[in-house]
Amino acid sequence: MRLSIRHITRYRFDEPVRGIVQSQKLWPADCANQRILSWEVTSHGGQTGAEFVDGAGDMIRLATWRGPLSEVTVEVAGEVETTDSYGVLRDHRERVPPSAYLRPTRQVEANAELKALSAVALKGMENASALDRAHALSRAVSEAIEYKPGETKPHTTAIEALSGGVGVCQDHAHALISVAHVAEMPARYVTGYLQATEDGTPHEASHAWAEIWVPELGWVGFDAANECCPDERYVRLGSGYDALDAAPIRGLVQGATPEEHLEVEVIVSAGQSGQQQQQ
Numbered sequence: 001m002r003l004s005i006r007h008i009t010r011y012r013f014d015e016p017v018r019g020i021v022q023s024q025k026l027w028p029a030d031c032a033n034q035r036i037l038s039w040e041v042t043s044h045g046g047q048t049g050a051e052f053v054d055g056a057g058d059m060i061r062l063a064t065w066r067g068p069l070s071e072v073t074v075e076v077a078g079e080v081e082t083t084d085s086y087g088v089l090r091d092h093r094e095r096v097p098p099s100a101y102l103r104p105t106r107q108v109e110a111n112a113e114l115k116a117l118s119a120v121a122l123k124g125m126e127n128a129s130a131l132d133r134a135h136a137l138s139r140a141v142s143e144a145i146e147y148k149p150g151e152t153k154p155h156t157t158a159i160e161a162l163s164g165g166v167g168v169c170q171d172h173a174h175a176l177i178s179v180a181h182v183a184e185m186p187a188r189y190v191t192g193y194l195q196a197t198e199d200g201t202p203h204e205a206s207h208a209w210a211e212i213w214v215p216e217l218g219w220v221g222f223d224a225a226n227e228c229c230p231d232e233r234y235v236r237l238g239s240g241y242d243a244l245d246a247a248p249i250r251g252l253v254q255g256a257t258p259e260e261h262l263e264v265e266v267i268v269s270a271g272q273s274g275q276q277q278q279q
Helices: 098-102 112-121 130-144 158-164 169-182
Strands: 002-024 034-044 047-053 059-082 187-194 207-214 218-222 234-240 249-254 260-270
Touching: 002 034, 002 187, 059 234, 112 130, 112 158, 112 169, 130 169, 130 207, 130 218, 158 169, 169 187, 169 207, 187 260, 207 234
Parallel strands: none
Antiparallel strands: 002 059, 002 249, 002 260, 034 059, 047 059, 187 207, 187 234, 207 218
8 A cells, every 4th residue: 555644743832942852753664564655854944963773673863943942843744655464563673672672661550450451361361372362462452441532641551541441542552562561472662654534634643553572473563442453554653662752753842841732733645545443
């Protein structure tokens, strides 16, 4: 599938700031699942600096702006050709061992309820394959957390999402990572894009899912929010321990920090139609 993507992130400040420094993880992963046809990241009015590939195989670039600034805009535009590999991440070069992704963070740490959810999902599966166990965990999270926008916040944890029983893709990913960790299966948070509507209607955000390490296959993606594995409708950007670590843009405001207003618009259109999914 050929996907065309436009992603605009705009920050507005109530009072001008002295400067901004950003770490941008906005380039599609270099892997067999997708091929970049064209891609451009524009930091309007800013200066771009060092570019490097981190240990997880993700491209990162630094960008800076000198103030006074009342608004900053970062725009992504490009085309990617994707193939369906049934969720398996193929030919992605990285140096971090899978065991590193057993590390807990505040957003994915498990409590008694998440431990119980993991145990119930895997009951009677002691002799099942790692892949079947991963699918069982994803199904359990899908059933335990109803997709419902507007009920959770960017800082909502897996514990809070499960307790409330509702959330969005970020919450499903955090909960899946948490229950996988309970089962001693390495898991990580992935950011990217999903062609979620046939007509290219703008979304309010990019998409997120989890990857679980399956020894016989490698990293396998699971989108518990949509009850599927990533296919040709998905474009993978980068990964991390949780949403904060994997964020496409991480920034630092210099000087006094006024109230910040964030606007995000994502448009993903395809050469062939797909079924409408939750975003």
